[in-house]
Amino acid sequence: MSEQAAPKPPELVTLSIDSKQIQVPKGTNIIEAAKRAEIDIPHYCYHPDLSIAGNCRMCQISVKGQPKMTIACNTMATEGMEVATHHTSKDVADAQAATLEFILINHPLDCTVCDQAGHCKLQDYHFEYNARSSRFLEEKVHKVKALPLGPTVILDGERCIMCTRCIRFCDEITKTSELGMLNRGDQSVIAISPGRELNNALSGSVVDLCPVGALTHRAWRFNTRIWFTQQTDSICPGCSTGCNVKVAERDGQVVHVKGRRNEAVNKEWLCDEGRYGFGRFLPQQRILEPYTNTDAGFAPASIKDSIDALKGNVKTLTILASPDLLLEEYYLVKQLLGRASSVGRGVVSYRSRELNDVEKILVSPDYASNFRGAQVAGLIGEDPESEYAEVLGKIRRKEIEHLLILGDRAVAAQDVDAALLAGIKGAKTSVALLSDRQSPLLAAVKMVVPARSILEKSGLLVNRALRTQYTQAVVPLKDGTVPEWRYIALLSEAAGAKLIPANVQEISDRELTRWYLSADSLVSTHGLTIAKIKQGGVQLAVADKQDGPSRPSGEPVGASPAA
Numbered sequence: 001m002s003e004q005a006a007p008k009p010p011e012l013v014t015l016s017i018d019s020k021q022i023q024v025p026k027g028t029n030i031i032e033a034a035k036r037a038e039i040d041i042p043h044y045c046y047h048p049d050l051s052i053a054g055n056c057r058m059c060q061i062s063v064k065g066q067p068k069m070t071i072a073c074n075t076m077a078t079e080g081m082e083v084a085t086h087h088t089s090k091d092v093a094d095a096q097a098a099t100l101e102f103i104l105i106n107h108p109l110d111c112t113v114c115d116q117a118g119h120c121k122l123q124d125y126h127f128e129y130n131a132r133s134s135r136f137l138e139e140k141v142h143k144v145k146a147l148p149l150g151p152t153v154i155l156d157g158e159r160c161i162m163c164t165r166c167i168r169f170c171d172e173i174t175k176t177s178e179l180g181m182l183n184r185g186d187q188s189v190i191a192i193s194p195g196r197e198l199n200n201a202l203s204g205s206v207v208d209l210c211p212v213g214a215l216t217h218r219a220w221r222f223n224t225r226i227w228f229t230q231q232t233d234s235i236c237p238g239c240s241t242g243c244n245v246k247v248a249e250r251d252g253q254v255v256h257v258k259g260r261r262n263e264a265v266n267k268e269w270l271c272d273e274g275r276y277g278f279g280r281f282l283p284q285q286r287i288l289e290p291y292t293n294t295d296a297g298f299a300p301a302s303i304k305d306s307i308d309a310l311k312g313n314v315k316t317l318t319i320l321a322s323p324d325l326l327l328e329e330y331y332l333v334k335q336l337l338g339r340a341s342s343v344g345r346g347v348v349s350y351r352s353r354e355l356n357d358v359e360k361i362l363v364s365p366d367y368a369s370n371f372r373g374a375q376v377a378g379l380i381g382e383d384p385e386s387e388y389a390e391v392l393g394k395i396r397r398k399e400i401e402h403l404l405i406l407g408d409r410a411v412a413a414q415d416v417d418a419a420l421l422a423g424i425k426g427a428k429t430s431v432a433l434l435s436d437r438q439s440p441l442l443a444a445v446k447m448v449v450p451a452r453s454i455l456e457k458s459g460l461l462v463n464r465a466l467r468t469q470y471t472q473a474v475v476p477l478k479d480g481t482v483p484e485w486r487y488i489a490l491l492s493e494a495a496g497a498k499l500i501p502a503n504v505q506e507i508s509d510r511e512l513t514r515w516y517l518s519a520d521s522l523v524s525t526h527g528l529t530i531a532k533i534k535q536g537g538v539q540l541a542v543a544d545k546q547d548g549p550s551r552p553s554g555e556p557v558g559a560s561p562a563a
Contacts, residue, residue, distance in 0.1 A: 010025035010026065011025065011026045012024065012025060012026065013025075013026045013077050013078055013079040013081075014079060014080070015033065015077050015078070015079070015080065015081040015082070015083065016081070016082050016083065017030070017033065017034050017037050017039055017083045017085065018037070018039055018083070018084060018085055018087050018088045019088070020037045020039070022036050022037045024036060024077050026076075026077065026078075027076050027077070028076065028077045029052075029072065029073055029074065029075060029076055029077070030059075030061060030072035030073075030075045030076075030077060030083055031043060031046055031059055031072045031073050032048065033077045034072065034083075034085065039085060039087065041059050041061065041072045041085055041086075042058045042059065042086075042096065042121075042125050042128075042129060043056065043058050043059040043072070043073060044056035044058050044103075044121065044161060044163045044211045044212075045058075045073070045163040045164060045165060046059060046073035047165055047168075047209065047268075049173070049267050049268065050165060050168045050169060050172060050173075051168055051172060052073050052074045053163070053164050053168065054071050054073055054074045055162065055163070055164060056099075056103070056161065056162075056163055057071060057099045058096060058099055058100065058103075058125070059071050059072040059073050060072070060092055060095045060096060060099065061075065061083050061084065061085050061092060062083070062084040062085075062089050062091060062092050063081060063082070063083055063084075064081075064082035064083075064084075065082075069091070069092065069095055072085075086129070093129070096129050097129055097130045097132075100125055100126060100129055100130045101130060101134070103122070103161050104122070104126065104130075104134065105134075105136050105140070105186075106140045106141045106158070106186055107122065107140075107158070107159060107161070107212075108140065108158045108159060110159075111123065113222075114159070115213055115216045115217075115220070115221060115222065116159075116210075116212060116213030116216070117213070117225065117226075118225060118226040118227050119226050120211070120212055120213060121211040121212065122161070122211065122212045122213075140158075141158075141186045141187070142158060143157030143158045143160075143189050144156075144157035144158075144189060145157065145158060148218065149178075149179070149192050149197065149198040149215075150178070150192075150197040150198035150203055151197070151199055151203075151218070152198070152199075152203050152204050152217065152218055152219065152272055152276065153198050153203055153204065153206060153207060153215055153216070153218065154215070154216050154217075154218050154221060155190060155214060155215060156213065156214050156215075156216070157189045157190065157214070159212050159213045159214040160189065160190055160212070160214035161211070161212055161214070162181065162188050162190075163210075163211060164181065165206070165209040165210065165211070166179055166190065166206040166209060166210060166215060167179045167180060167181060167190070169205060169206055169209055170198070170200070170206070173202070173205075173269065173361065174200045174201075174202055174358050174361065175357075176200045176358060177193065178192060178193055178196045178197065178198045178199075178200070179191070179192060179193070179198065179206075180193060190214070200358045201271050201272055201273070201356065201358040201359045201361075201362075201363065202269055202270070202271055202272065202358060202361065202362060203272055204217060204270065204271075204272050204275045204276065205259060205268075205269045205270055207258075208258045208259050208268065208269075208270065209268075217256075217276075220255060220256055223255055223256075224248075224250050224255045224256070226248060228250055229248035229249060229250045229255060229256065230248070230249045230250070231246055231247065231248050231249075232246070232247050232249070232472050232473070232474045233245075233246055233260055233472060233534075234246075234247050234471050234472045234473075234474050235369075235461050235469050235470070235471035236257075236270065236274040236275075236278070236369075237281060237324045237369040237370075237454045237455075237461070237471070238271070238274035238277060238278075238367065238369065239273075239274070239363055239364040239366055239367055239368070239369060240364040240366055240368055240369055240370070240371060240372060240463050240464035241265065241266065241362055241363060241364045241463055241464060242265055242266075242369065242461055242462075242463030242464070242467065242469055242537075243259060243262075243265060243266040243269075243270050243271070243274060243362070244259070244260040244261065244262040244266060244469070245258065245259060245260050245274075245275075245278075246258050246259075246260045247278065247455075247474040249474050249475050249476075252282075252475050252476055253279065253282070253475070254278045254279045254282065254455070254474065254475065257270070257274075257275045257276075257278045258270065258275075259275075262536050262537065263536075264467060264536060264537065264539070265463065265465075265467060265469075265536075265537065266362060269361075269362055270362075271359065271362050271363050273363065274363075278455075281324075281453045281454055281455050282453055282455055282475060283408070283435055283436035283437065283438065283453075284438075285436070285437035285438060286435055286436070286437060286450070286478055286481075287434055287435055287436070287437050287448060287450040287451075288450050288478060288479065288480040288481065289450060289480055290302060290303050290305070290306060290447070290448060290449045290450060291447075291448055292305070292446060292447050292448075293442070293443070293444075293445060293446055293447070293448065301447060303449055303482065303487070303490070305447065306431045306447040306449055307487075307490055307491050307494045308494070309429050309431065309446075309447060310402070310404060310429060310431055310491055310494075311491060311494040311495045312495075313401075313402040313428075313429055314336065314337075314344070314491070314495045315344065316344050316401065316402050317337070317344040317402045317403075317404055318344050318345060318346075318347075318391060318394075318395075318400050318402065318403050318404070319333055319337070319344070319345070319346040319347070319403075319404045319405075319406060320346075320347060320349065320391065320403070320404070320405045320406065320410040320411060321333060321346055321347065321348045321349070321374065321379070321406045321407065321410055322348075322349060322406055322407025322408065322410045322454075322484075323348050323349050323350060323366075323367065323368030323369060323370060323371050323374075323409060324368075324369045324370055324407065324409060324454040324461075325370060325373070325374075325406060325454075325484055326370070326373070326457060326460055326461070326471075326485065326509075327370065327373035327376060327459065327460035327461065327462055327468070327516070328459050328460060328485055328512050328513060328516040329406070329459075329483075329484045329485040329488065330348075330370070330373050330374045330376075330377035330379050331377040331516060331519075331520060332485055332488040332489060332492070332499055332500075333346050333377070333379055333406070333488055334346070334377045334378050334379045335492070335497075335499050336488055336491065336492045336495070336497065337379075344402070345391070346374075346379045346380070347380060347387045347388045347390075347391045348368065348371050348374045348379070348380050348384050348387075348388060349368065349388055349409055349410050349411060349412050349415075350366060350368045350371050350384040350385045350388050351366065351367065351368075351385065351388075351412050351414070351415075352365050352366055352385055353365050353366065353367070364463075364464050366464075367409075367412070368384070369454075369461060369463075370461045370462060371384050372462040372463060372464060372466055373460065373461060373462040375462075376462050376466070376468075376522070376540070392411075392415055392420060394423075395420055395423035395424060395427075396419040396420055396422075396423045397423070398422075398423050398426045398427075400423065400427055401427055401428045401429070402427065402428060402429040402430075403424060403427045403429065403430045403431070403445075404430075404431050404432075405424075405430070405431070405432035405433065405434070405441065405445065406433050406451075406484045406487075406488075407433060407434070407435075407451060408435055408436045408451070410432075411441065416440045416441070420444075421440065421441075421443065421444040422444075424441065424444035425443075425444045425445075427446075429446065430444070430445040430446045430447070431445065431446070431447045431448075431449065432445040432447070432448055432449070433448075433449045433450075433451035433482065433484055433487055434448055434449075434450070434451055435450065435451045435452065435453050435481065449482055449487060450478075450480050450481045450482060451481060451482060451483070451484060451487075452477070452478070452481045452482065452483045452484075453475075454471070455473065455474050455475050456473050456475055456476075456477050456478070456481070456483075457473055457483055457509055458470070458471060458472045458473045458509040458510060458513070459471060459485075459509055459512065459513050460513060460516070460533070462540075463537075465539070466539065466540045467537045467538070467539050467540070468533060468537055468538045468540060469533065469537040470513075470530055470533045470534045470537075473509070483509065485509075485512055486504055486505070489504040490504055490505075500512070500515060501515075502515070510530065513530055514529075514530065517529065517530075522540075
């Protein structure tokens with residue numbers, strides 16, 4: 001087979017924006033071209049992943065040689081073009097201020113009760129480009145208020161500025177077309193199609209797209225002000241797509257989740273299951289101290305007691321690992337088993353699922369956010385589901401004598417049955433690192449250690465497409481809990497195979513990641529750092545899957561900054 005020809009590089013054009021000369025691919029619109037010159041052009045209706053609507057008129061610019069202003073979203077860069085934005089043209093600045101005043105004419109003055117307050121582009125642009133009292137004296141037009149569009153989204157028609165982002169998203173991305181616009185002029189309103197409801201798998205994304213407070217989440221309506229929260233850039237652990245998210249936390253609870261732009265992963269979309277199910281990784285009742293499970297009931301214990309019970313059995317240890325452990329943790333588990341010349345094994349909980357057409361846009365057919373990380377670490381092979389099922393079968397047949405369970409989701413909920421619990425109970429040694437006090441595994445294991453949720457850890461996740469990303473803890477730590485990596489490192493030391501040179505009790509998640517990036521031969525020669533990985537992730541080069549497990553080999557493709 002002949003080698004595929006390299007793609008032809010795009011034709012570049014040279015233009016100036018506010019006297020800054022730049023080169024961009026031919027066909028780039030002026031909003032995107034201006035970004036390359038670090039010039040922000042305000043806009044509402046434009047979105048890089050949706051069609052051009054050109055109806056908000058906020059992005060007006062002046063182009064030399066054209067008789068009147070034009071909109072930047074629908075003006076493409078051409079050779080020699082000279083553009084003036086509001087930064088250098090008073091006429092453009094005045095036009096934008098007038099446009100904003102027009103948009104605000106019928107907008108209700110309810111910022112004090114609006115969920116969008118604090119992260120609203122109408123507020124931001126008014127402060128930056130208008131910032132003067134309204135001259136409007138007439139009665140504002142009244143429209144529909146607090147109208148549910150479906151199970152997840154609610155509409156306030158008076159706040160809507162008719163940018164039509166939500167309509168275009170449902171038409172062009174999900175192709176479900178639940179939304180449309182009725183009437184004309186100041187009577188225009190977003191409406192649900194007759195006999196329909198906004199109930200697709202990505203429906204909450206329209207709230208992220210809404211630049212004002214017209215669309216809000218029914219689940220989080222009036223729950224908190226955004227400035228009372230701690231916001232963190234992280235990764236959704238719901239499946240192996242690895243969507244980039246911004247998580248707002250208050251008082252130890254997740255109170256708001258929105259998609260964060262990463263062109264290589266999820267653009268700016270997020271599925272409802274991931275968005276509204278984020279809190280499922282934080283159990284309501286936590287395990288906060290280690291204990292043993294005896295015939296007489298639970299008795300206090302120490303972490304050392306559990307390690308002492310396991311350290312002499314590492315060579316025959318079977319490890320059930322949660323699919324949302326960190327890459328660093330899978331690496332340590334592999335090192336523990338390998339250095340002990342183990343005939344035991346480690347598997348990761350993996351179950352495939354069927355997806356509908358809308359889910360397939362973004363969702364992966366699993367609930368295993370980091371099963372690829374286990375493959376990268378060399379812990380599991382090409383067929384994680386069959387490996388996992390095989391080990392569960394051995395436990396049910398009581399063929400496993402020494403068992404370590406890492407994480408609440410190390411056993412999928414649908415796999416917990418009487419035979420499995422009996423098999424765990426019949427093992428000579430069984431230790432589980434769990435966080436949920438309601439876990440059905442508690443009654444079966446002999447020793448329990450309080451673990452941390454994935455939302456309480458920072459480290460590396462590898463998505464289905466083998467893109468390594470950095471997830472950050474989004475909620476405060478619970479006192480008494482132990483990350484799985486620390487437990488594995490302590491167990492390794494007790495078994496005579498020290499894995500981490502530093503004092504395990506003193507290092508942090510971040511220091512562990514730095515150590516891993518220098519210790520794993522896959523990445524240590526490529527100079528990867530946390531900062532590089534956080535810039536949109538690093539796509540790893542992949543070995544031919546026919547040659548064995550999908551442990552990447554060769555040079556990483558590189559860090560692709562999020563757009």
